[in-house]
Amino acid sequence: MPVAKVLEPGFLTTVQDLGRYGYRHQGVPVSGGVDPWALRTANMLVGNSPGDAALEITLQGPALLFLRDCIVAVTGADMELHLSGHKVPMWESFFCSAGDILSFGYRREGCRSYLAISGGIDVPVVLGSRSTLLTAGFGGLAGRRLKKGDLIKTVRRSLEITQVGNKLPGDQRPVYPSKISVKVIRGINSDRFSKREYAKLFESPFEVTGRFDRMGCCLEGQNTIISNSAATMESYPVVPGSIQVLPSGNLIVLLNDSQSTGGYPQIACVISGEVWKIGQAVPGNKIVFEETDINTAHEILNMKGKVFSNVRKESAVRFYKRTEKHCYEINLQNCPEKGNDI
Amino acid sequence: MKIRYLGDSALVLFYEGAESERDIRQLQRDYYSLREQAPDGISDIVLCYNSIGVYYNPQMITPDNVVQYIRARLAGGTKKTGKPNIISIPVYYGGRYGPDLSKLAEYLNMTEEEIIRYHSQKTYTVWGIGFLPGFPYMGKLPPELVVPRKTTPAPKVAAGSVAVAGFQTGIYPFDSPGGWHVIGWTPFKMFDLERPELCLLKPGDKVNFTVAERHTI
Structure with missing residues (x-):
């Protein structure tokens, strides 16, 4: 039996896991959650494996009707969450019973939220991953975004009530400021830029434009950057995080659904521990680049893994929620309506 | 051949000046050879017109070890591939x-x-x-x-x-x-x-x- 039914799909909601590796030589992008840390955390909060499939929710959230009892957690971009009319917190696992409706309200900051369901979302595994690749129409739910009426299933029927009330401590949650500092490594084609042009990358902030999707995010600077290579440069390998300079002098930062090779010169590359920052940026945000080296990049990546695995259980405000079959004790902290019995 | 960092999770092998049919065949042989025995931690190897991308998981293997693998593999000489399809x-x-x-x-x-x-x-x-x-x-x-x-x-x-x-x-x-x-x-x-x-x-x-x-x- 499905766990939930989609009442409203939201702006762009897809099934994603940690990505599809080993097929880039056939032109298949890695895909997966653009903010893998938020996705992993959501899974860990509900007792799943970090790499289980979850929903990636962009800018505006869906509305889901639960068809059976389960545990849910939402992480990432800060959105107002309501469970059958009652406010519920982000970054914390909560219990949903059959008949509950989870809806998303106003988005305060960040771009993408992740919703994990206990048992992990089940869609067919395509080339080793459940991630949706919209450009090729495979993976996820029939290779497309969620739409009204879709049914969501889980891999396992999992309902360990001890997993309710898990939370990521407040001081370890990421923030999504409007001015974002991002570390980069010198790009493979940086020799196609004069010293003067290369320096422009670090001199002033770049603004996120409305042209952004899962493939890449276009940025505009106060000054355009001009490469000294021909317009028809041969293609080179790229990674999510590669910063390409377009002929217009603007930048595009590639993300998880980007192609595996690219023909625009790559001036720099966002370190893998910070690509999520670009994925959480919304139009109008300012990005400031800062150069770093490979060792620092790897240290940041390792630290990030530790912080985000630090999910712990904290008891705080208690209230009871009665369903026909069960009476559960649920921990909810940071709940604006404290001690509110449902 | 030059090797450069592509971010902190890939390396690119540059075969600059590879223009002739012969150079390109060599590049393809190197590509297939690198694919053959890639150690755990190297997830993808991608061939471009005059470069090869080697993608690795930095939490499983260091870039130095990836470079070592590349050098050792290519130093051994690459075998001829069969007739092309x-x-x-x-x-x-x-x-x-x-x-x-x-x-x-x-x-x-x-x-x-x-x-x-x-x-x-x-x-x-x-x-x-x-x-x-x-x-x-x-x-x-x-x-x-x-x-x-x-x-x-x-x-x-x-x-x-x-x-x-x-x-x-x-x-x-x-x-x-x-x-x-x-x-x-x-x-x-x-x-x-x-x-x-x-x-x-x-x-x-x-x-x-x-x-x-x-x-x-």
């Missing part, structure tokens, strides 16, 4: 199948028939797969057909479209936006999840385009 791909040129052919003819100051003849006369080498699943980068185009890509990409290019840009020709496996000039269309599926070999073409394959008669479809 030759694949004939039928193309319906022009009209609604090749919406950019007439404009291209005007731009190049040629007739459509001349472009079709130049494009279908040559045998191309597949240099790499990229851009979209199964999209083959092939070359070299006859110098007469070299044109820059479109300044603004077309919002939708149909799956199966045969297109040219720079000194390359390619085939779109899926409907997608695209900046190449579409001169024809083939019914062949470039990428198919139902096949054991997902992609119709692989690096090193040779490709001929044959002119298909329009009245046959």
Whole structure:
């Protein structure tokens, strides 16, 4: 039996896991959650494996009707969450019973939220991953975004009530400021830029434009950057995080659904521990680049893994929620309506 | 050969100046050789026109160890690959199948028939797969057909479209936006999840385009 039914799909909601590796030589992008840390955390909060499939929710959230009892957690971009009319917190696992409706309200900051369901979302595994690749129409739910009426299933029927009330401590949650500092490594084609042009990358902030999707995010600077290579440069390998300079002098930062090779010169590359920052940026945000080296990049990546695995259980405000079959004790902290019995 | 960091999770091997057929064959041999015994932690190896991308998981292997693997593997000499596959791909040129052919003819100051003849006369080498699943980068185009890509990409290019840009020709496996000039269309599926070999073409394959008669479809 499905766990939930989609009442409203939201702006762009897809099934994603940690990505599809080993097929880039056939032109298949890695895909997966653009903010893998938020996705992993959501899974860990509900007792799943970090790499289980979850929903990636962009800018505006869906509305889901639960068809059976389960545990849910939402992480990432800060959105107002309501469970059958009652406010519920982000970054914390909560219990949903059959008949509950989870809806998303106003988005305060960040771009993408992740919703994990206990048992992990089940869609067919395509080339080793459940991630949706919209450009090729495979993976996820029939290779497309969620739409009204879709049914969501889980891999396992999992309902360990001890997993309710898990939370990521407040001081370890990421923030999504409007001015974002991002570390980069010198790009493979940086020799196609004069010293003067290369320096422009670090001199002033770049603004996120409305042209952004899962493939890449276009940025505009106060000054355009001009490469000294021909317009028809041969293609080179790229990674999510590669910063390409377009002929217009603007930048595009590639993300998880980007192609595996690219023909625009790559001036720099966002370190893998910070690509999520670009994925959480919304139009109008300012990005400031800062150069770093490979060792620092790897240290940041390792630290990030530790912080985000630090999910712990904290008891705080208690209230009871009665369903026909069960009476559960649920921990909810940071709940604006404290001690509110449902 | 130069090796550079591509971010902190990949390395790129540059074969600059690799131009001749022989250089390109060597590059392809190195590519297949590197793929053969890649240690855990190396997830992907990608071939481009004159470079190879080696992707690794920094939490499983250090870049120094990846470089060591690359050097050791390539120092051992790479074995010759067998005879390349030759694949004939039928193309319906022009009209609604090749919406950019007439404009291209005007731009190049040629007739459509001349472009079709130049494009279908040559045998191309597949240099790499990229851009979209199964999209083959092939070359070299006859110098007469070299044109820059479109300044603004077309919002939708149909799956199966045969297109040219720079000194390359390619085939779109899926409907997608695209900046190449579409001169024809083939019914062949470039990428198919139902096949054991997902992609119709692989690096090193040779490709001929044959002119298909329009009245046959």
